[in-house]
Amino acid sequence: MRRLSVTITSSVLAAYPMGAGNAADLPMTYLAADGAWNGLVLPLTWGLLILSLAVIVIIALLVLFGAVPRARLIPIQDVPLTDSHATLWIAIGVAVSTLVLLGFVGWNSMTMAKVANPPSEPALDIEVRGHQWWWEFVYLNKDPSQIFITANEIHVPVGKPVRFALKTADVIHSFWVPRLAGKTDTIPGQTNVAWFEADHPGVYRGQCAQYCGMQHAHMILAVYADRPDEFESWRKAQLQAAPEPSSNEARIGEDLFIERCGACHAVRGTTAMGHVGPDLTHLMSRNTIAAGTLPNNPGFLSGWIANPQDLKPGALMPRPDISGSDLASIRSFLLTLR
Ligand code: HEC
Ligand SMILES: [Cu+2]
CATH class of the missing domain: 2.60.40.420 (Cupredoxins -  blue copper proteins)
Structure with a gap:
């Protein structure tokens, strides 16, 4: 249905040029970082990914090893209930996993402490309001005449931390721009805080990451990281x-x-x-x-x-x-x- 009507409208008005780049076409990945927040978290992301893959491979090999029939099969009733050899291996297994997991708890806590606050005072405070199924952005300012509201596309100055106050007008949504920062939910009656900093000028795709109803998948946002002078002229224009x-x-x-x-x-x-x-x-x-x-x-x-x-x-x-x-x-x- 949607494709049909899109085809009709677009062919009727094909003479009009298309807008530059639809954010929805941009790739989304959290395995690459384009800014300070994700830069701090990325080593942990890869560390956990590699550890998880290693666990899968090791367990799979052990299961295969155990499943291969050995030359002499012991009838089940002859298997001793306690076997010091087996207990030793269980102890070794528990000790190794505990140490590795404790190491990751420490690494995780250290990383969380590092990203808890932006590295320097944020250049900008934006209030984000999740709506079914779009994003509202309020550019906050101590001077009320400098406040303005926009939707679904935000511009931020490149190389500077930006802080977000996350709210919702209805249900739980989740604010997520994977190349820049992790997910933070917008929760009714609560304000959550997040921040990111974009390293390079460009467009970054974001997406609501918490199922919020029928059009959840079409709750896309785009972050435009502008050079400071471009950002300033965009901001001035938005104030008009x-x-x-x-x-x-x-x-x-x-x-x-x-x-x-x-x-x-x-x-x-x-x-x-x-x-x-x-x-x-x-x-x-x-x-x-x-x-x-x-x-x-x-x-x-x-x-x-x-x-x-x-x-x-x-x-x-x-x-x-x-x-x-x-x-x-x-x-x-x-x-x-x-
Ligand atoms: C009952 C409230 C309501 C009325 C009446 C209404 N709209 Fe909307 N409009 C919305 C909502 C909600 C959205 C966001 C839809 C979404 O993206 O899911 C929207 C989105 C839009 C958008 C897209 C904006 C953007 O940046 O994505 C345009 C343009 C728009 N409306 C124009 C109109 C026009 C023109 C009228 C009058 C003929 C109108 N609307 C009447 C609620 C309304
Ligand atoms: Cu949502």
């Missing part, structure tokens, strides 16, 4: 309110948007102030919509507004009962939100 629409159609679209969509979506600079769905003030600065599910271009935008349930079944945005011309006006308003 939406511009006054210049075309007539976009102006009509704005009124329709406020009336039809404003209870759930906010566009700063207008009277649309809902917070049920993503803040759309700078919608067109994002590469994807619907939490990394679709590229953000006029085609998918139309398809999404016309019937979100077709593209992301179960999403908490209802199918609006709207005429084609109203939809076109709303779309031309949305396209002004850069």
